[in-house]
Amino acid sequence: MISELLHFGVPPQVLKFFAAEEPIFDFGDDAEYFTADCHRLPVTRNLWTAGDPLARQVVITYSAMEAIAFLTVKRSAYRNHQDLFFIAIGSRLRPEQLQWIRQNLKGRNFTLVFGNDLLGKLTDIKVAAGIRNKMLSICYQAGEVEIRLKARKIIFEAEKLSLHVFEEAFGIRTKVRTCKPACDLTFLNQLKNEKSSSYYA
Template sequence: MNPLLTRLGVPPEVQDFFHLGDDLVFRYGDSAEHFGEGFHRLPATENLWLAGPETASHVVVSFSAMEAIALVTLHRHHYPRLQQTAFVAIGSRLHDGQASWIRQHFPKRKFTLVFGKDLLGHLTAIKMAAGIRNVPVRMFHTGHQVAIYNDERELITSDERLSLHAFQEAFGLRPRFRTACARLALTFLDQLQTSRT
């Protein structure tokens, strides 16, 4: 059991599932995510952090391992059988190869994308969904508008109206991806930290 996570309210069964010990270091192959009292460092890497079985029926993709842990802690009732869920973290920025790897290793799974409720989070969720479905897209941001298109379809919308749902409607993606966003903060980790201090 990690004392910092225990103070933050992360239940023992969640700490056990993620194999959390004294050091909160999460390996992404060539680099690592570090979390501690007053700091959180994410790597910019083409590799991934993984937890849970590769045979899982549900896959949660986020920027960081700590975001996944915070999500499960705050919404434990949505994950009654953690053993049927896989968690993937991409680090500080999405690389095209990451979505391809996820597509190849988790075919025909249910996905929840957890990237924050700001513009960067929405764009990352859209890019990840497109990558997993192997739909090439180009994105542009000018002023307060976002344009997403490929040779067949396009979506032009304001920053405020941009969402994964709007993208999936415009591009006809099925089955649909879900997103999860913190209600009281930008991210679940922010919400977990502010609710326990």
């Protein structure tokens, strides 16, 4: 099964870091499964993790496969694997997950790797605010996003919203980074598309 990952260009050192002998990733109460034709994410209160829990650099994403794709695409920027800790939340963010991150990973440098779409950007905002213990509510309707934080309510144009725009509007600074692929929805899509392009070249 490791051939599935090698097929998409994941280098052996990345597979070794993630201890990925096969594309099945245990979340404790459920698992993530990946094949060339199917990618299933669990809905869970638990987290999948890889790397050193004491590392300074923490990367949070939806899936283990997105974590693997991210490190594959960005490996030149993250040469020191010993200083990396990856977390996957599954298909839906839960308050228990944010609480664990907030309690156990204080003082770390966070990078959020969610999709390059509205859902991914809203997840950026929810996770970054949750890490800094700022509880908010989000409502989407007719191309607009309403965000409430304490007594304040601000309405944003959905297509212009980002973590940075949110922070500026509310006058806060979470000090949490985001990273998105330039031309794809996810880093996993980028990896698949690059493999397809090289195959047909």
